[in-house]
Amino acid sequence: MYRHILIPTDGSELAHRAVSHGLSLAKSIGAKVTALTVEGSFDVYTVPASKVYEMSGAFAEHAGRAKAHAEKILNGVAEEARLAGVTCETLYLEKDHPYEAIIEAAKQRGCDLIVMASHGRTGIAAVVLGSVTTKVLTHTKIPVLVCH
Numbered sequence: 003m004y005r006h007i008l009i010p011t012d013g014s015e016l017a018h019r020a021v022s023h024g025l026s027l028a029k030s031i032g033a034k035v036t037a038l039t040v041e042g043s044f045d046v047y048t049v050p051a052s053k054v055y056e057m058s059g060a061f062a063e064h065a066g067r068a069k070a071h072a073e074k075i076l077n078g079v080a081e082e083a084r085l086a087g088v089t090c091e092t093l094y095l096e097k098d099h100p101y102e103a104i105i106e107a108a109k110q111r112g113c114d115l116i117v118m119a120s121h122g123r124t125g126i127a128a129v130v131l132g133s134v135t136t137k138v139l140t141h142t143k144i145p146v147l148v149c150h
Contacts, residue, residue, distance in 0.1 A: 003031055008113040008144075010038045010104045010134075013075040016119045020149040021079055024117035025086050027147075034089035036111050037079035040100040041068035068096065101137035108144050116146045 009024040011017040021037070028035045076092035083090030093111075097103040108116055120135040139146050 004033050004115040006113045007033050007035045008108045008116045009035055010118050020117055020119035023149045025088050028088045029086050036091045037076055038093045038107050039072045039075045040095050040103040043096055043098050101134045104138050105142045120148045
């Protein structure tokens with residue numbers, strides 16, 4: 003059935019439900035997992051004009067915060083996987099469009115299932131806000147298991 007499951011997470015409580023579900027599924031079928039977190043790239047427009055001369059410092063600060071945040075999330079998933087007896091690799095990517103990073107990672111790692119969370123927005127909120135999950139579903143041929 004499934005041998006390698008990609009579990010993208012942003013560290014939220016909702017995403018953790020998908021992590022738990024994905025790890026349980028992996029354990030029950032003997033699959034390995036790759037836990038993925040995606041952080042946005044440095045946005046030069048968030049640096050105030052008065053601080054432009056400190057751009058390299060702002061970039062370094064962003065990179066440090068993003069890496070620390072990703073490590074915290076991924077270390078937690080790796081520990082949960084270890085306790086469950088599931089083989090787990092972790093992956094941190096920096097990309098402005100998380101859905102692209104998720105699909106790329108699944109393809110590059112040879113994943114045959116993606117387990118991820120969805121906020122389940124409907125109506126105008128779904129149209130206006132969009133959804134990483136919806137974009138993954140729309141743009142990949144890899145099966146996706148959506149947890150609410």
